[in-house]
Amino acid sequence: MSEEMNQVEVRSFEVGDKVTGQVSKVEEKQVVVNLQDSKLDGIIPISELSSLHIEKASDVVSEGDELELEVLKVEEDALILSKRKVDALKAWDQLEKQFQNGEIIETEVKDVVKGGLVVDLGVRGFVPASLVEAYFVEDFSDYKGKNLTFKIVELDKEKNRLILSHRAVVEEEKGKKKQNLLDSLTAGQVIDGTVQRITDFGAFVDIGGIDGLVHISQLSHEHVDRPTDVVQEGQKVQVKVLNVDRDNERISLSIKETLPGPWANISERAPKGSVFEGIVKRIVSYGAFVEVFPGVEGLVHISQIAHKHIATPHEVLKEGQEVKVKVLEVNEQEQRLSLSIKELLEKDVEENFDYELPEESKGFQLGEVIGEQLKNLRK
Incomplete structure (x- = not known):
């Protein structure tokens, strides 16, 4: 096609026109496309290939790719085209629907920048560091190239602002899991x-x-x-x-x-006749409760405390006192232990008490007192 005819065809396009082209050449900083239904070539500068910063055009497109494009400039013999603008227009419509519906989006983390992550959803999306996880992350370098789920938390087409959160997805899932667990318990x-x-x-x-x-x-x-x-x-x-x-x-x-209760297998652990060191836990009018295992108390009835007669257990025992006890009876089902202190005491030792003589007998021999009483009885 002559240069004059080329110029005529170029002038038939206007800025903002939508065209379709096939990639014929991928250079480092630009891409050349053959326009459909035209003999013209169009040029896509590297800055118009993606909403994100890219180093090489080949990172985005390959030869033979068919692209939807928008005319940016009409020059004398060529059209300057944008892939980015068409992608963004489509993306904003889709993103607005997803934002309204609270949809979860899965996409790859394209870059890690100061303060967060960058994703490409047809437009540049930013994930602030505080919205990446529900916990503090010191280093985000491992996130590049990872696929994560996100929810849109802020969208402003006019300001070209798109803020996303992975944390929102995590917390929502946690909430659902929590509710399901609550319902099942x-x-x-x-x-x-x-x-x-x-x-x-x-x-x-x-x-x-x-x-x-x-x-x-x-x-x-x-x-x-x-x-x-x-x-x-x-x-x-x-x-x-x-x-x-x-x-x-x-x-x-x-x-x-x-956990096994303190009374579990008590018949085996404290069989009838066995002897234990215990601690007096409680004293009542009819006896004393002695702990022989943690959580296991047995009753020493007042009649089993001493060989001599005692009016109250307090005469012999006090709370916290260590005593030796013998098991008289064990009932695991009713959780009852009958214990004895008396069984382990020597009777003659227990009965060797110093009784004080009556006041009127002081100064006399005990035999004389008894003899005098016998005389009185014979009268």
Whole structure:
């Protein structure tokens, strides 16, 4: 085609016209295309190939690719075209629909820049560092080239502004998982969990995306002063669900309920006739309760405390005192132990007490007092 005819055909195009062209040559900083239904060639500068910064035109297109383009400039013998503008127009329409519908978009992270990540969705999308994950990330270099899911959190076509969040997707999924778990939980279930946090009043256990509280009273069958005496952060534990408050998303758990009770196998551990060192825990009018194992108390009836007659157990025992006891009877089903202190005491030693003589007998021999009483009886 002569140069004059070429110029005539060029002038038949206007800025903003949409054209289709096939890539005939890929150079480092530009691309040459053959325009459909025309003998003309068009040129796409590298800056008009993508919404993102690219180093080589071959990173975006290859020879033979068919592209939809927009006329940027009409020069004397050539058209300057843009792929980026056509892609952006299509992209904004799609992105607005996805934004309105709250759709999740999956795409590749094209670049890591100061303050966040960059993606290409037909237009440049930015993911601020605070919206990448639900936790702090120090180094984002490993994210380049990764495919991630995003939600659009801000869209402004006029300002060419597109802000995305991966964190929103993660938190939404976590919320759904949490709700599903709440719906599936029932009192009495036994499940595995991991201790997440420990407080003065108990431990929070992660049971699969949601935390439940094990109150300090539910950590062990034994008395617990500090939760850290029983559990540690990161520890794997088995818990029983005590209660589920779905409205307030609160779950009450128990570790104690999953452990063998202190009375388990007590018939084998404390058979009739066995002897233990115990601690007097409580004293009542009819006897004393002595702890022989953590959480296992047996009753020493008042008649089994001493060989001599005592009016109250306090005459002989005090709370916290260590005593030796013998098992008289054991009933595992009713969780009862009958114990004896008396059985382990020597009778003659117990009865060797120094009784004080009556006031009127002072100054006399005991035999004389008894003799005088016998005389009175014979009268």
